Amino acid sequence: MDSDALVRAYRETLPEYETLRDAVVRHVTELLTRQGLNIHHVTGRVKRPLSLADKLRRKPGRYDTLTDVTDLVGVRVITYFADDVDVVARLMEAHHVVDWDNSMDKSRMHDPDRFGYMGVHYVLRAEPDLVPALAGTRYEVQIRSILQHAWAEIEHDLGYKNPQAVPREVRRRFYRLAGLLEMADEEFMVLHRLSGDxxxxxxxxxxxxxxxxxxxxxxxxxxxxVPPIHGMDLRLSGILKIPLLTGWADPERPQRIASLLHYAGVHSVGLLQKELARHTVEIERFGAEVMRRLPQLWAPIGGLRPGISVVQYVLLRACANASLDPGRVVEVLDLSGSETVEEMAGTVRAVYAEVVGKAGG
Structure with missing residues (x-):
């Protein structure tokens, strides 16, 4: 089939290739999710007919049918860390039929002084259940770290697809920058491992x-x-007869609570444990009354968030210390809704005066 006929055939079946692209992206995403991998993103694309025509002109006689073209559909997996590239690669190998003649690990092909377009490039065969009409069709999967991806995108934008394309005057700077990026990739991996440890x-x-x-x-x-925070949260939940949302998904909450504790002058876990033990009764009495008077803090989500006892401790401390402000707690936790920060802080101070002040008197 001549080039023009191939391009016409491709235009006619383009919707099916777009369907295959979507199916492959969905399939790869589900596979990575099941493995619990934290991936930056997965994207897909189909080759534009004009790009196919250009490819056929540059390589005359190489392609007889559309099935000979391996990159009509492409998927890109971008990982946060370079060592995850190998993890994703092994996963692709284990769950797909790989066309090894057209696949390559570009990270092992570069010279030592070249960062460039590193990563893994697979050509896989589509399973029949993805798009039956295109069963067996080959498609590309590129796997890179986010820094490798950034470098490749910049290189592509500048038009430097190989070392010979880089002017001699700027080649040394390219290599210096490549070394910095490679070191950054390695340092991010070390930080990731240290965080896990x-x-x-x-x-x-x-x-x-x-x-x-x-x-x-x-x-x-x-x-x-864990105790003592979880136990205090449960007791507040019992006093108020409001469920504790133990499965509450809020990845920012631990950081926000840590910020509040630093604001209150509590920087170590040991000091926090001592403070909670010393003020348990006050925290529970004060916290229960605050939550009764400010139902907007829990009613919209149907329960108390984990760490509510620590929040009440910081509010208690803010009311007792003139250098601290309950309004700051409201702002950090982003609690204000129908009421302003000042109104909510005023309610907290009133509860403190009535509950803690009266007990002290």
Whole structure:
């Protein structure tokens, strides 16, 4: 089939290729999700008819049918970390039929002084259940880290597709920048591993010396599910007869609570534990009354968020310390709704005066 006929055939079947693109993106995304991989994004594209025509002109006689063209449909998987590229690659190999003659690991093909378009490039065969009319059709899957992707996009935009295309005057700067990006990719991987190690060792370090454990998002994520915070949350839930939303999905909450504790001058887990033990009764009495008077804090979501006892401790401390402001707590947690920050802070101060002040008197 001549080039013009191939392009016409492609135009006629383009909707089916677009359907295949969507099906492959969905399939790959579901596969990565089932494996619990945190991926930056998965995208797909179909080759434009004009691009196909240009390809056929540049490589005359190479393609007899559309099935000979392996990149009519392409999927790109962008990972956060370079070591995840290999994880995704092994997953693709395990769940797909790979056309090894047309696949390559470009990270192993570059010279040592070249960062460039690294990553893994597979040509896979479409399973019959994706788009029956295109069963067996080959498509591309490119897997890169986010920094490899950024470099490749910049190279493409500048038109530097190979070292010879780079003017000698700027080639050295390209190599310097390539080295910096490669080092950054490696450092991000190290940080990722250190973060995982930190989380894994938290329980042991808390048991051995809580005063030496800093309050941050990771330590708070762990603390929200264990005593004493979880127990105090449950007691507040029981007092108010309001469910505690133990499965509440709010990835920003641990960081926000950690920020509040730092604002209140509590920087270590050991100090937090001591403060909660010292003020348990006050926190529960004060917190229960605050939540009764401000139902807008829990009613829209149908329950109390994890860490509610810590929030009440910080509000209590803010009311007792003239240098702190309950309104700051409301702002950090983004709690204001129908009422202004000032109105909610005023309600909190009134509860403090009535509940804690009266008890102290």
């Amino acid at each position: 930190y989380a894994a060792t938290l329980p042991a370090r808390l048991k051995e010396g809580p005063d030496s454990v800093f309050i941050d998002a990771q330590s708070m994520t762990y603390l929200l599910g």
